[in-house]
Every structure is written in C-alpha cells, then in structure tokens.
Amino acid sequence: MVQRQLTGSRIRERRVDLGIRQTDLANAVGISASYLNLIEHNRRRIAGKLLNDLARAMQVDPSALTEGAETALLDQLRASAARDRASGAEVSRTEDFAGRFIGWASLVVRQDKRIDELEARVKVLTDRLAHDPQLATSLHEVISSVTSIRSAASILVSDDDIDRDWERRFHRNIYEDSQRLAEASRALVSYLDAPSEEGTASLSPQEEVETYLDAQGFHLPYLEGDGAPQRAPMLRSKAASALLADYRTRYLADAETMPLKEFSAAAIEVGHDPALLAGRFGVPLAAAMRRLATLPIESGHPAFGLVICDAAGAITLQRQVSGFGLPRAAAACPLWPLFRAFSQPMQPIRRDVQLPVDGGGRFRCYAIAAPAGAASFDAPATMEAVMLVRSVAPSGGPADPVGTSCRICPRSGCRARREPSILNEDAV
Amino acid sequence: MAKRVLVIEDEPNIIEAISFILSRDGWTVHTHSDGETANERITATPPDLIILDVMLPGKSGFDILRDLRESPETTDLPVLMLTARGQTRDREMAERLGVTQFMTKPFSNAEVLESVRALVRD
Secondary structure (H helix, E strand, O other): OHHHHHHHHHHHHHHHHHOOOHHHHHHHHOOOHHHHHHHHOOOOOOOHHHHHHHHHHOOOOHHHHHOOHHHHHHHHHHHHHHHOHHHOOOHHHHHHHHHHOHHHHHHHHHHHHHHHHHHHHHHHHHHHHHHOHHHHHHHHHHHHHHHHHHHHHHHHHHOOOOOHHHHHHHHHHHHHHHHHHHHHHHHHHHHHOOOOOOOOOOOOHHHHHHHHHHHOOOOOHHHOOOOOOOOOOOOOOHHHHHHHHHHHHHHHHHHHHOOHHHHHHHHHHOOOOHHHHHHHHOOOHHHHHHHHOOOOHHHOOOOEEEEEEEOOOOEEEEEOEOOEOOOOOOOOOOOOHHHHHHHOOOOOEEEEEEOOOOOOOEEEEEEEEEEEOOOOOOOOOEEEEEEEEEEOOOOOOOOEEOOOOHHHOOOOOOOOOOOOOOOOOOOO | OOOEEEEEOOOHHHHHHHHHHHHHOOOEEEEEOOOOOHHHHHHHOOOOEEEEEOOOOOOOHHHHHHHHHHOOOOOOOOEEEEEOOOOHHHHHHHHHHOOOEEEEOOOOHHHHHHHHHHHOOO
C-alpha cells in the first residue's frame, strides 16, 4: 500500500537532508545498507519497531514519515484519473506509481491543477465576453458608429445627384461618427488592456480567501492585539475581499471573547477540548471550534482542520489538515459528522473517523449545527454546521468509516454512496 | 399612396441614413427614438412596416415586439429587427417573439432596402 511505499521515499528524503550516508543509517538501526536501499525505494514494507528506530535515528517523529502529503497526492491523482476515465489510467496502481515516481506523480497533479485553473479562466473570460455590461456597451458603441459611417459613406458614394445639404449633413455625420468610433475603440482597447487577474481569476472568491488564510496559517496576528485592528488586506477580486471582510469580522469577535493569550493557555490546559473551552469562556461551541483552528501551530498547538457548511451542504470555509482531504470541486463524503450535525441541531457531536488509508487516516471530529447570525421573528434561522478536525493515533477505539468523496473512495457497501468509485468497481 | 415605414432607433445618424435611403426609394418614413412610448406611437398611426432596434432607452426592442404580437391589431405587422448583438440567443429570442426578419449591424443600405421591399408588397 502507499504508506509503506511512500514512507520509503520520505526516509530517503530525510536522510539526504540530514547528510547521513545510507550505510551509516543502516548500521545505526541494525540492518544492511542494501535492505535500507530497498526500503528507500519503496520495495520493502516498513512499520513498527524498524520504523521507530529509523525515525529516532533521524530525529523525527515516526508519523512524519508515514502521514501527510502522500494521502493528498494519491487523492489528487485519483481525482485526475476520475476526470478522464477514457485515458485508461491504471487507477489500481496509483500507489505504486506515486511511490516509485513521486516527481512524475507530482507533475501530473500540478498539471491537472493547472488545467483546472485554465478551464476556470476560460469560463471567466467567456462569461466576461458574454455578460460584461461594460464590454457590451463598448462594443455596441463601436458597431453603431461603424453602421452609421457605412450607411452615410455608401450614400455619398452611390448617389450622384444627392442634394448639397444632404451631402454636407452626411459628411458631418461621418466626421462625428468617426470621432465617436475612435473614442469607443480607445475605451475598448484600454478596457481589454486592463491589468488581468492572472493567477486569481481562476480561483473562486472562496478559494482566494482560503489561499490567503492558508498562507497565514489561518492565524491573523494583526487582529489579535489590543490596539485598533488593521484593515483587512484587499484581495485581487472584490468578491474575495468582501468574503475576507466577513471572515475578519467573525475573527475579531472571537478574538475579543477568547483573547489569544488566555485561550492559548487554556487550550493546552484542557487538551484542546472545544466543549471545555466553550464553557470556560462562555461562548458557543462553534466559536470555540473556530478559535481553536486559528491557534498558531508554533505555539505548541496541534494542526486543526476546519470545515464550515451551510444548510444546503455547500462548504463555505475549509482549512485543510494534513491527511484529511477536503474536496474542492466534488461533493464531500455525506458521512462526515459535519453533515450529521444537521440532523441534530444544537447537539454537539464528537466522533473518531477513519479514512480508507493504511497506517493512518484517523481523525477526531467535533461538529455542531447551530443558527448563524441573529435570531429573527420574521425569518427562519439560517443554519450553519462547523466541524473541527484533528489527527489522532491510528490505533485505539472504534471509528466511523468515512471517505473524502465518492469517486475516489474505495469502500464497498457504503450506504451513503452517491456514485461509483473509480478505485473499486465493486464499490457500489 | 406611399407605404409607411416607422424606424424605431435611438442613433440619430443611423435614423438619418435609413430615412434618406427609404425616402429616395419612395417610402414615407417616420421615426421614433424612445422605447417606452413606441407601442403608443405604433397604435396611434400603424405603419406598413417597422424597423426596430433592440437596444432602446426605456424599453427594449424585444419587449416592444412582444407587445406588438400580443395585440390583434399589430400581430401580423412586419417587423425588421436590427441589432448590434448578433448572438444566436438574440436571434432565437427575436424569432420566438415573432420577428419577421432579423438583421445585424453593421448592415448595408442595399440589404435594408431589399428587405423592406420584400416585407411590404403591394
């Protein structure tokens, strides 16, 4: 399976980074250099004591060698195959491919992502051409001027006995319309030459906000201080800036009711239990969950994932956590506690879930669905569900089997499956 | 008696050119520039043919055409529709609403004249 195969690549990477010779590392853990070579090239399975010994020898946590990016890489490769089933990509050998040719696999994923971006950009440009009122007005102006000039010129050329007054009038019309045409053309050119939104036009406003927040680790120090908070930065698109302003408003409110210093200390003290933190700070559980997801990892807090969705199941905000793939385009797994929360509004849910990967993929999820915004007698409540996700050790206790999204989920006999899997034809 | 053409268009120089070529061909040309009051103008003095622009102030050419087709007096009135937008959906929309002929700008004088002659026969 992939974990053992890609773990080899990670071991090799780590060893090379540390400048340790293969022979020295092999000696340190009591195996032959040739056996280590096989492991590093993903030809031998590795787990348990040997994995721990190697991790210790390279001063790294064992989980760092077995979890993380490869799960996302595999999910992305499978998603790429799902987009183009006619390609005949050997989906059943995805792990093998990624394990042996991780560079090529990354290239496939990067190019697939680029295709997504370009397709989105084409759509944006097509929409722009079809619906942009400014462009439509400019083109209308150009075409109207050309029509008028063409008609007037045609009359002057083809009508020999035209009256002198009419002749003058059409000359004047041509002159006026040519000026109008020049102006309209200039406006059109400057409009089309306007700075493009390269790199962001392909992102939805939500993705633009999440990309920005991800770069900050979802922690915004400029909103944490005692002084007046700085203005939210402007993102490239207005829609994204508006979404970020909404996020900032909520962040500020959370930061005021749960000040960073106190909340950070309390979180460590209670083992990052959101219910205990909500009780201690007198805030709704959802707020405590959101706040946990903004704590800086460098201050000793674990990495949290966060997913927020509306009552229609549309994900409105997501913070990725390593190993727990959050689909952007496809619908997420309906078995996530996030969606279950809607069947029990206001009832906190805590579940361990297991993704279909070997040697990892276990997460603790906290979820709650609650009204968002102020209550009103005149309108139904707008519900929102929040789910906090945290990686937990693979062993120990039962866990709900879940996936990322149906197309790349190999589970058989899933009662919630909405479409066949490309990974397992029997998974219906 | 000369046949009457009503040109509903908001571009004065286009109105002038169309009026000139039709007048020289023997048509009586009336003009109107406001979409909002166009249907009243048509009802007051029904022409033999309407040349109708799509983008008009107050009311679009499509709305005017719809109203014309819903009224028994004007349901069969020939309408030559002019538009600067040649998209398929505009043409389809015009056809759904019952346009007699659809023409995209920039048109030639000869095309307009030929269409008018074909649409209004003695």
